[in-house]
Amino acid sequence: xxxxxxxxxxxxxxxxRAGLQLHGFTSDWAAGVAQAQAHLAARGYDACVLDLxxxxxxxxxxxxxxxxxxxxxxVLILSARTTLQDKVEGLQSGSDDYLAKPFDxxxxxxxxxxLLRRAGGRASDRIRLGRCEVDMASGEVWCDxxxxxxxxxxxxxxxxxxxxxxxxxxxxxxxxCLYGFEQDVESNTVNVHxxxxxxxxxxxxxxxxxxxxxxxxxxx
Ligand code: CA
Numbered sequence: 001x002x003x004x005x006x007x008x009x010x011x012x013x014x015x016x017r018a019g020l021q022l023h024g025f026t027s028d029w030a031a032g033v034a035q036a037q038a039h040l041a042a043r044g045y046d047a048c049v050l051d052l053x054x055x056x057x058x059x060x061x062x063x064x065x066x067x068x069x070x071x072x073x074x075v076l077i078l079s080a081r082t083t084l085q086d087k088v089e090g091l092q093s094g095s096d097d098y099l100a101k102p103f104d105x106x107x108x109x110x111x112x113x114x115l116l117r118r119a120g121g122r123a124s125d126r127i128r129l130g131r132c133e134v135d136m137a138s139g140e141v142w143c144d145x146x147x148x149x150x151x152x153x154x155x156x157x158x159x160x161x162x163x164x165x166x167x168x169x170x171x172x173x174x175x176x177c178l179y180g181f182e183q184d185v186e187s188n189t190v191n192v193h194x195x196x197x198x199x200x201x202x203x204x205x206x207x208x209x210x211x212x213x214x215x216x217x218x219x220x
Contacts, residue, residue, distance in 0.1 A: 031060040033057035067094035170213035
């Protein structure tokens with residue numbers, strides 16, 4: 001899952017990014033409104049953590065513009081504005097959740113996971129894929145009842161395919177899910193991760209759609 005973090009405080013942003021990385025999320029950081037717009041125009045994200053007090057504008061106004069333009073990106077507002085009125089206004093402006101600063105990282109991660117669960121149309125974090133079972137919250141995977149260890153990128157790729165709910169994701173989209181802007185990586189890495197996932201979880205788990213990309217296999 002690829003999360004956009006819009007936060008002008010570099011220390012807070014790097015703390016969030018480190019915490020998310022531990023849970024297998026990839027993130028990009030935007031320090032203000034303009035950069036957030038540029039990031040969002042450049043690639044797709046699974047969710048956004050949005051600060052309100054930004055140096056070049058207001059997060060709430062940005063969110064209203066996104067929603068007016070039909071941007072459905074799940075958004076969690078993370079703000080030092082903590083009155084009831086602020087929270088109500090945030091939710092009415094189109095945020096999916098609102099967490100007050102100071103915050104605890106485990107709560108932020110849990111709320112993001114809940115948000116992604118809803119966006120992915122799942123009632124529970126435990127899902128069955130053919131012979132495999134996946135816990136989307138903990139990142140644990142079992143195949144034929146046996147625990148399988150996945151590398152971070154493999155888990156990220158599997159998360160993205162599950163979140164897509166059978167839609168085909170192009171190699172470029174999967175690449176975006178796995179790597180932030182800062183990372184310059186070989187273009188065939190997605191294929192390598194797919195290969196490893198198939199070896200670990202069975203060839204039928206991921207289907208290649210010729211000329212288009214990958215999706216969860218019919219047997220999954
Ligand atoms: Ca701020």
